[in-house]
Amino acid sequence: MLAQKRADLVRIIEDLISARFTDYRSEKAAIDTLRLAVPHPDPLALIFHDPWDDALTAEQVLALALAYDPVGSPPQFLPLAA
Numbered sequence: 001m002l003a004q005k006r007a008d009l010v011r012i013i014e015d016l017i018s019a020r021f022t023d024y025r026s027e028k029a030a031i032d033t034l035r036l037a038v039p040h041p042d043p044l045a046l047i048f049h050d051p052w053d054d055a056l057t058a059e060q061v062l063a064l065a066l067a068y069d070p071v072g073s074p075p076q077f078l079p080l081a082a
Helices: 002-017 024-037 043-047 058-067
Strands: none
Touching: 002 024, 002 043, 002 058, 024 043, 043 058
8 A cells, every 4th residue: 555655656756757747737636645745845846956957766756755854854945934
């Protein structure tokens, strides 16, 4: 079950990286699913971090998003106050 959920998240990230969505509603649903599944406040920033750097794979993005620790992370990765 956990392996299937991980595979689903990797597929979502791959779809976001390659811009496979044909409509806004399905893209928004995928982004919302990803945001709810990982502790990182902005997983899209990991996907689209710097166009000049080597792109991260979907597995790397998911690993970073899951490893995010709001207590131990540097200040630049903390979410902005509302």
